[in-house]
Amino acid sequence: MSLNVLLVDDSAVMRQMLRKTLHLSRIPLGDVHEASNGQEGLEALDRHWIDLMLLDISMPVMRGDEMLRRVRDNPATADLSVVVVSSEPARERLLSAADPKLDFVQKPFTPDQIRDTILRLTGVSDEPVDREGAVPDGDLDF
Amino acid sequence: MSQSIEKALYRTVTSIFEEVTFLVADLELSEEQAGAPPEAEAWLSFRGPVHGAVQVRVCGELLPLISTNLLGLGDAPEWGLQLDALGELTNMICGSMLPVLAPGQDFQQSPPQVSATAASAALAVPPVARARIGLEGGRAEVALYVQLNPFEEAA
Numbered sequence: 164m165s166l167n168v169l170l171v172d173d174s175a176v177m178r179q180m181l182r183k184t185l186h187l188s189r190i191p192l193g194d195v196h197e198a199s200n201g202q203e204g205l206e207a208l209d210r211h212w213i214d215l216m217l218l219d220i221s222m223p224v225m226r227g228d229e230m231l232r233r234v235r236d237n238p239a240t241a242d243l244s245v246v247v248v249s250s251e252p253a254r255e256r257l258l259s260a261a262d263p264k265l266d267f268v269q270k271p272f273t274p275d276q277i278r279d280t281i282l283r284l285t286g287v288s289d290e291p292v293d294r295e296g297a298v299p300d301g302d303l304d305f
Numbered sequence: 306m307s308q309s310i311e312k313a314l315y316r317t318v319t320s321i322f323e324e325v326t327f328l329v330a331d332l333e334l335s336e337e338q339a340g341a342p343p344e345a346e347a348w349l350s351f352r353g354p355v356h357g358a359v360q361v362r363v364c365g366e367l368l369p370l371i372s373t374n375l376l377g378l379g380d381a382p383e384w385g386l387q388l389d390a391l392g393e394l395t396n397m398i399c400g401s402m403l404p405v406l407a408p409g410q411d412f413q414q415s416p417p418q419v420s421a422t423a424a425s426a427a428l429a430v431p432p433v434a435r436a437r438i439g440l441e442g443g444r445a446e447v448a449l450y451v452q453l454n455p456f457e458e459a460a
Contacts, residue, residue, distance in 0.1 A: 173416055174396075176389040179376055221349075221396070221414045250400030256411040271325050271397050 164287055165193035167212055171204035171227065172219035172248070177270075181217055181248065181277070188278040191287060201225030205233060208240055215285055217277075220249040228257070235262070244284050248272065310449065311434040313405045318436045318447050321397050326374045328367075331439030338439035341365025345388055347395040347419040350454045351403060353412030357433075357451040359399040363391060365443020384421075392417035398447060406451065418456070430455050 168185060170178045178197050185192055196211055198204035202225040204218070216234075220227035227247065234240045242264055247257055250270040257267055266280050282288070319330040331338065346362035363371070369381035372390035376382060395417045403412045432448035 174389050174393050176372065176376060176386055176393050179386075183377065221416050223416050250396040251412060251414050252400060252403050253411050253413075255409065270393075270400060271321060 165191045166214040166281075166285060166287060167193040168195045169198065169204060169207055169211070169213045169216045170195065171198045171201065171207075171216060171222070171230065173199050173222040174219070175199075177219065177248075184274045184277050187274060188281070190278060190281055201227055201230030201233075204230050208234065208243075213240075213243065215244045215246070215281065217246050217248050220247060220251045220253055228253070231257075231265075246277070246280050246284060248277070307433055310405065310451075311436070314402060314434045314436045314447060314449055315438075317398055317401045317405075318438060318445065321394065321401060322438065322440060322445065325394065325397065326371045328371070328374065328440045330445075334437065334439040334444055337442055338365065338444045341443040344368055344443070345391055345419065345421045347388075347391045347417045348456050349392075349395055349399055349417040350415045350456070351399055351412050353403065354407040354410045355451055356454065357406075357449065358454040358456055359395060359402065359450070360432075360448045360456070361391065361395040361398060362446045363440075363443060364446070365441070367440055367443040367445070370441060388419040388421060392419045395419075402449060 170181050172178050182195055185195065194211065196207050198207045200222045218227045218231060227249065231245060234243055234245065244264050247267045248270060252269070254267045254269070258265065264284065266284050268276050268280050322328050322330055341364040343362060343364050344366055345368060346360060348358055348360040350358045368387040368391060372387040373381050375390050381387065396414065399414055433451045434449045436447045438445050
């Protein structure tokens with residue numbers, strides 16, 4: 164199952180870093196969309212089918228915690244898997260609601276932290292599918 | 306309290322630059338590093354159990370190298386992304402220092418303001434802590450203000 168991902172961060176640098184991390188993570192990816200603030204993020208959720216959102220908190224126009232509240236209040240997106248990726252020490256505040264579809268990674272992060280959090284939250288596997296008669300990626304030996 | 310905060314600031318700044326930009330910090334600055342001209346600066350404010358601000362200034366044409374290393378690129382990105390990278394470093398430094406000021410507490414940070422002028426007026430109020438590290442041919446200077454945001458008051 165490929166994940167369609169939305170990256171919401173006001174920093175273009177951070178969005179590039181996250182995009183690169185996702186591609187290196189071996190997590191099965193579909194489309195990766197970007198937004199630079201919470202308002203743009205909500206508009207992107209209206210336009211695209213998203214399976215996973217990586218969300219910054221401190222952003223202009225609309226903060227990530229406000230966007231998260233609106234995402235959870237909307238029945239169409241209430242169950243969206245969300246990883247908050249932020250430099251703000253906000254773990255206690257964000258995770259106090261015991262939301263099973265929410266997790267938190269503090270910046271600076273390692274690629275493994277992002278990958279492991281996504282795998283845990285979404286239940287997808289990063290292992291290549293061993294289709295019968297097919298050689299799994301990376302196992303070709305010349 | 307200021308001495309321990311300053312030590313923590315040095316540790317934080319050093320480790321973030323090393324982990325994120327792969328630049329090893331020199332605690333003793335060379336003449337070249339000390340004399341490097343200002344390049345850009347960023348600041349942001351925070352509020353929570355305490356409020357304040359963090360300012361990061363880089364000197365000596367470090368931003369191309371910082372942003373290249375941060376993004377894993379072959380060539381330096383355009384200037385806007387270089388400034389963006391400085392803003393992100395400021396975010397991380399602030400976020401890592403806040404648990405030192407109030408362990409286990411939540412804070413809110415403003416988005417970073419980044420300026421290429423690096424010529425902010427000399428502030429009348431001293432920071433609670435400063436860190437100054439040499440990086441390649443330049444340096445980074447970080448100031449932490451607590452119970453005070455001189456950038457908003459100066460505006």
